[in-house]
Amino acid sequence: MTDGTGKRVDGGSTALTGIGSLVTNEPSLGEGPLGLLRDAALVLEGERVAWVGPSARVPATDQRVDVGGRAVIPGFVDSHSHLVFAGDRTEEFNARMSGRSYTAGGIRTTVAATRAAGDEELEANLVRHLAEALRQGTTTMETKSGYGLTPDQEARALRIAARHTEEVTYLGAHIVAPEFADDPDGYVAQLTGPMLDACAPYARWVDVFCERGAFDADQARAVLIAGVERGLVPRVHANQLGEGPGVRLAVELGAASADHCTHLTDADVDALASGSTVATLLPGCEFSTRAVYPNARRLLDAGVTVALSTDCNPGSSFTSSVPFCVAVAVREMGMTPDEALWSATAGGARALLREDVGRLAPGCLADVALLDAPSHVHLAYRPGVPLVRRVWRRGVAVD
Numbered sequence: 001m002t003d004g005t006g007k008r009v010d011g012g013s014t015a016l017t018g019i020g021s022l023v024t025n026e027p028s029l030g031e032g033p034l035g036l037l038r039d040a041a042l043v044l045e046g047e048r049v050a051w052v053g054p055s056a057r058v059p060a061t062d063q064r065v066d067v068g069g070r071a072v073i074p075g076f077v078d079s080h081s082h083l084v085f086a087g088d089r090t091e092e093f094n095a096r097m098s099g100r101s102y103t104a105g106g107i108r109t110t111v112a113a114t115r116a117a118g119d120e121e122l123e124a125n126l127v128r129h130l131a132e133a134l135r136q137g138t139t140t141m142e143t144k145s146g147y148g149l150t151p152d153q154e155a156r157a158l159r160i161a162a163r164h165t166e167e168v169t170y171l172g173a174h175i176v177a178p179e180f181a182d183d184p185d186g187y188v189a190q191l192t193g194p195m196l197d198a199c200a201p202y203a204r205w206v207d208v209f210c211e212r213g214a215f216d217a218d219q220a221r222a223v224l225i226a227g228v229e230r231g232l233v234p235r236v237h238a239n240q241l242g243e244g245p246g247v248r249l250a251v252e253l254g255a256a257s258a259d260h261c262t263h264l265t266d267a268d269v270d271a272l273a274s275g276s277t278v279a280t281l282l283p284g285c286e287f288s289t290r291a292v293y294p295n296a297r298r299l300l301d302a303g304v305t306v307a308l309s310t311d312c313n314p315g316s317s318f319t320s321s322v323p324f325c326v327a328v329a330v331r332e333m334g335m336t337p338d339e340a341l342w343s344a345t346a347g348g349a350r351a352l353l354r355e356d357v358g359r360l361a362p363g364c365l366a367d368v369a370l371l372d373a374p375s376h377v378h379l380a381y382r383p384g385v386p387l388v389r390r391v392w393r394r395g396v397a398v399d
Helices: 090-098 107-116 119-135 151-162 184-192 194-202 217-229 246-252 266-274 283-289 296-301 322-332 337-351
Strands: 013-022 037-045 048-054 063-066 071-074 076-078 138-141 168-173 205-210 233-238 257-260 278-281 306-308 368-371 388-393
Touching: 071 337, 076 322, 076 337, 107 151, 119 138, 119 151, 119 388, 151 168, 151 194, 168 184, 168 194, 168 217, 184 194, 184 217, 194 217, 205 217, 217 233, 217 246, 233 246, 246 257, 246 266, 266 296, 278 296, 278 337, 283 322, 296 306, 296 337, 306 322, 306 337, 322 337
Parallel strands: 013 063, 013 071, 076 138, 168 205, 205 233, 233 257, 257 278, 278 306
Antiparallel strands: 013 037, 037 048, 071 368, 368 388
C-alpha cells in the first residue's frame, strides 16, 4: 500500500501511468538502445519493477500515480565519487578561476582536514552529499576512501561509507602519503599489506591513481593485484593528466572501469574496444579545472562502453549533479542526448558490474526519476534547470 502520494508504506504496488516518454534502457521493451516507450506505464512492487508497458494495459495495483505526460527515466548510477572528506578548497578553486598562482597542498589539504575531523563530521558530510545527489535523481552512488592515507584513517572512511552505500572503493593509492614522500615503495608496501588488511572487509573495489606524480604502472599493478587477491574488484584512475599506462593496465587486469580517459592514444582506444573495461568519463573535472574534455565520440565510434559520472570531490569536481554532467557531455564531448543518458544510467551500472540498476525492466530495482519535462532530451536542452521532479528509490518515493 501507499500513503496516497505514491510513497510506499508497506510491500504494496504502485503504477505510474500517463508517462509521456519512458526510458527503460531495455531494447526489447521499446525503441532503440533506450528501449523508449510512449504513453507508457510502470508498475513498482516492493523494491522491484513488476511490469512495463502501455498505459492502456496497466494491471490493477494498490495505487496509481498519473504523471501527466512527463518523462520517466532510470535513476542515475554515479560510479565515481569521493565523498568521505572534511573541509573544502574554495580558495584553490577561486585562484584557479582567477588566473592566480596557488601553492596550497591540493589533495594533501583535504587529507589534513579529513584526518583532523571526527567520525560524526565525516558521516554528516557524506550523508548530506548523498541526499543532494538523490534529490537530483542519483539512486546508486559509488564512493571512495583516499583522504586518510593511513590504515586506521582509510578503514574509518570505508566503514563510514559502507553504512550508506553498497559501492565502496578502497583508494589508499590516491597519492603517496606525506609521511612516505621520500619512500614511495614503502608506501606501496603499506597499501598492499597493513592498509589492505584493515580496509578489505569494508570495500567491494580497489582503485589506484595511475598517473605521473602518483603511482607508476608497476606500483599500480602491485596495488591492484593485492586487492584482487583479497577479493576486491579493480578499477583505475587512468590517463587524466596525460598519456600513460593506466588505461592499458586496467584492460590487462580486467578492471571494471578506467576512469577519466582524457588523454588516449589509438592503442588505448583499441584496448578498451577489445576488452570489457568501461571508460568512465568525468566532465565535471574538466569543467572545474579548465582542462581539455575527453573525446567521447572517439570512444563510442570505436565501440567502447562509456559511463558518465560526477567525480564529486572537494578539489577538482565539486558537483553531485549528474544532469549537469549529461549536459556538458552533450555540449562538449560529442555525445548525443540519448548516448549521454544511457551512459549516466546503464553505463554507470556496467561500470559497477550491476544488472539490477540503470534499467527499468521487470526484476530491476525500482529506482526511478520523474522529470518535469516531456522528454529526457531536456536534460541537455535545458542545462542547469532542476528538472528532476520526484525520485523513487527501491520503490519508495523520496521526500
